[in-house]
Amino acid sequence: MKKLTLAALLLLSAAPLITAPSTAAPRDPVAPILTTPEARDVLSYARPEIARVTHVELDLVADFAAKEMRGTATLDLLAAPGAREIVLDDKGLVIERIADARGKPLPWKVGAGEDYKGAPLTVTIGAARKIVITYRSKPDASALGWMAPALTAGKKKPFLFSQGQAIETRSWIPTQDSPGIRQTWAATITVPGDLMAVMSGERLTPKGVAVAGGRKRFSFRMDHAVPPYLISLAVGDLAFKPLGPRTGVYAEPVTLAKVAPELDDTERMVTAAEGLYGPYRWGRYDMLVLPPSFPYGGMENPTLTFLTPTMFTGDKANVDVVAHELAHSWSGNLVTNATWSDSWLNEGFTTYFENRIDAIVYGEERAAVLADLSWDDLQRDLKEAAPSATRLHGGPEELSGQLAYTKGSTFLRTIERTVGRPRFDAYLKGYFDRHAFQPQTTAGFLQDIRANLIKGDAALEAKLQLDRWSYEAGLPDNAVHVSSATLAEVDKAIAAAKAGAPIASIAFAKWGTQEWQRFLNGLPRTLPAARLAELDATMKLSASPNAYVRSAWLELALGNRYQPAVASAEEFLPRVGRMLLIRPVYRALAAQGDWGMPIARRIYAGARPVYHPVTVAMVDKLLK
Template identity: 25%
Template structure:
């Protein structure tokens, strides 16, 4: 993500809950009691940066989403088919779902008990789920989706617009339009079908599928087969100029809100998506997904750009009139490697996303004839507040300057220390070995030390968390 200088929309604070154990035998609910080892999954991922979000006891492998949205009423109906594997002997589990009503739930094809609990859908299958068992959950739901508000991080989620809707936000957003294990530690593939009134576009992640129309409605289909963190999913509905083509043999789909200039800076910037991806691939390794693209929205509430997987979404403030802004495109496309393919295991390590994406802006600027990465390093070094750490910045500062710019400084300091050949080998090894997975700062330091064959922990400590300006390498 990169901000335009406006307050970034974010999520509300949800009170952290403690998993309850099963004290009695409920044969119709399948709860066999603690003596048999079955117990409820955790109702929280245990991440203090997003309390109340994410769940335990299972691992999702796939979401099949079939939603219908009517902008005239702001009503959404949906069916989510979720494939998961139990990671413990599971008597009960939770899914994150905000604001929408649930009409019915099945587990393994059988009706399951369910209840709502402050942004959670609590599901009790008829029989306990053995550890290692794959199971399918189907949830039918409906209602008027709403944004969620966080006093610290702002508001976002599902936003009704004049011509449709936008579902977008970090660190949370998905739970406002489908039931989900809403934490990046549990990535999954997606198939998304979105039905909207004829004439509107319905844009999402991944490879476009065949469209179909009936009775004044059109269904748009999208498929993201590479595991995706839930906050990277998006839904953009409305009047858009959609350009579909191919790049390097893969679909490239861009879209710009029809209310924005047809030949303005927004259209010109996203038109460079393929060119920018190719440059970044020469530095970071092969592009990790099966499609490319970008979406520019016109809603002023979106004061940021977000690296939604394979198809970043850009707020309108980044593009003024005819002035292009390829730097923000480079930032969000760099996230396809750093943040999307290699995702966070916990939000306190968010510099792994933003530090590398900010550094990619410096690389692109130099490549595009602007300031060198070294000059940007010197300028940022001179203006950095070293009292704020990049790692464990605190929930209120997880989108602060230290995460972005101090993180980029650490990346360049690594480059100056180990030399270009080793530096780019570290980056390509990281994106290759960790592709489609999750990681922490400790994982990156360990890999960098292995590839460089030298100790680097003191360097990272100084540049990421030290309280004084580090000595220049």
């Protein structure tokens, strides 16, 4: 049973949620939050049932020399009767002053905290319902990647990007950093005059406004209430290319010509997504291609998806990343997991939705290839994970590997196959409409699907095994596995290789990224040096320009202590910051103990300065 907080119940006159952006429209009414037990966010210090943030307005300067964002954050608050304080999330912010809207100082304190979670910032608000926080971020703020010119594609100008998911926004914005506390926002960002700022909202001054000191000021706003991790910023030497009426791509000028052709199906993807589950409600869908240190494949920031440059391999083999981030515009951005214990509601729904977009734009076999590879990942993670880490609903960030994506999407695919695609599509379209701009929990989803799809059908309930999928470990016995004819041919090549066939006899010349992944990951994990040398010499794996291929090869080769692959790792690991691609390589080296750990630590010592803080934390833990 979903309940509004006492504070939200004060909004008795709230209108229906806005479903289409408009430059003249007021921002969304306060988005409801959930107060049921499973919606309690243990990764936030906020107490939204007492007082909560409804709107954030930033006025910040990006100081590249000091590596800090500094200025003010003005917070609009909603508080229950009698509330005297608000608790915000803070991770290393340097707070200088907090005042009410008239400039009267307000008492505040930062409490004891934790390295990962940060600390509570408690402000005594009295009757104030707007507070102004003057502050700056620290140079090592975990959400911010400050890059020297040498670490960019153009090599001439610095670059900055933020990455707030899951709980890193609190390191550069003082707010209630919980996905269940949705907030509208606006921002004015001042940057060096030769750089451009872009954010995950409406771009009010696309070219910036010149201000004193040879700088430019850029203004943005987001009138829809969003979870704070989706407030995102990038500053750099950027150019823009339109791809369609409402789509386009930003990138460094030296990169733009390479990446734009691989993104020219984006408008078709948006149209396909709308045909499945209703209108795209965010206005524009633009993308930003980041420098190589970006730690993820993509990030679904509203109106401005962030993309890794590793996805551009010249063959459009990896544009499923775009389909995935686009799908988040419904699952994740529109309907958001209330806490990170239910991250599958974002990622599992999106992975299923992504595959449906791929099928429409590129055909059912392309979608089958991707689903089949996802099944491989699912089996691997189930085998390697502790049972408790295989439950869709569990501890926050507890799910192992890619299970939020793979087990979650397999769950939805199983429902689709059981009830039929047309019926499930109609249900999902209604689901997104019913919960638009709201947080959601696993319990809330189960309540919704029982009310609007199962409708008391006991036989269907038994077939679907909803509670087993949601709350129990492992994989239920009704799981649907989609097999690909394309990958079945690759499986024949794997079988031949296992039987000792010469590598030169394998017809690999026309393989794309997915075929290579299936082949390399399907080979025996233990191979002699002679066989590895044959693979490398014939397929040119150590020199592959495809980051996916190189990662899979290095994982296999270094896991067998194949010394000739070390030079390839030394070249690859420092220039790729995507965790999905470098984690397996570092892990393979670390597993080789006295041989591999020194190599890993030596390479990492040189690579660490160019990695994003999120990546650094991951590799630090792996190599400790």
